[in-house]
Amino acid sequence: MKKILVLVGLVGISAWISIVHAKPLKTIALKCQVVDARCDVTTGNHGVKNSACALKCLKSGSVLLLRDSHGNLYIPVNKNFQPIRTALISKAGKMITIKGEVYKTKGVNFLVVK
Numbered sequence: 001m002k003k004i005l006v007l008v009g010l011v012g013i014s015a016w017i018s019i020v021h022a023k024p025l026k027t028i029a030l031k032c033q034v035v036d037a038r039c040d041v042t043t044g045n046h047g048v049k050n051s052a053c054a055l056k057c058l059k060s061g062s063v064l065l066l067r068d069s070h071g072n073l074y075i076p077v078n079k080n081f082q083p084i085r086t087a088l089i090s091k092a093g094k095m096i097t098i099k100g101e102v103y104k105t106k107g108v109n110f111l112v113v114k
Contacts, residue, residue, distance in 0.1 A: 023103075024101035024102060024103055024112070025101075025102045025103065025104055026101070026102055027099070027100070027101050027102075027114075028099070028100070028101075028102055029097050029098070029099045030066065030068060030074065030097065030098050030099070030100065030102075030111060031068065031069065031095065031096075031097050032066040032067055032068045032069075032074065032095070032096060032097075032098065033066070033067045033093065033094065033095050033096075034054070034064065034065075034066060034088050034089075034091045034092050034093065034094055034096060035050075035054055035064075035065050035066070035067045035073075035092075035093070036053075036054045036057040036058045036062040036063065036064060036065070036092065037062055037063035037064075037065055038057045038062040038063075039053055039054055039057055039062075040054075040065060040067065040073075041073075050093055051092055051093025051094065052093075054092040054093045055089070055090075055092040055093065058085070058089045058092050059089065063075075063083075063085075064076065064083070064085035064088055064089065064092075066098070066111060072109060073109060074102070074109040074110065074111040075108065075109065075110050075111070076088060076098070076100070076110075076111050076113050077110055077111070077112055077113070078112070078113060079112055081110065081112070084113055098111065098113060099113070099114045100112050100113040100114050101114070
């Protein structure tokens with residue numbers, strides 16, 4: 001058990017270091033849909049028709065993601081890389097435009113919201 005905890009801790013620290021040392025790819029105005037990870041990733045359900053379900057899942061703790069028109073997923077965070085899900089939950093299933101800096105590390109897209 002100790003070995004697993006140490007391994008998980010090292011992986012977490014490695015990911016944090018790679019994010020901290022990453023440079024933003026660019027600053028953009030991202031046109032995207034606010035989706036929840038549970039429905040979007042596991043079932044592929046997204047879109048306006050899924051708004052009520054997305055809102056329900058987000059309110060119960062599902063991870064909030066942003067999906068662009070190409071299907072790319074972004075995790076919206078503040079400048080300290082803390083999730084900003086609370087500010088966006090009410091927009092579940094809706095299309096929005098949000099400005100921020102894009103960071104990509106180890107296959108994960110982050111949008112540091114301005």
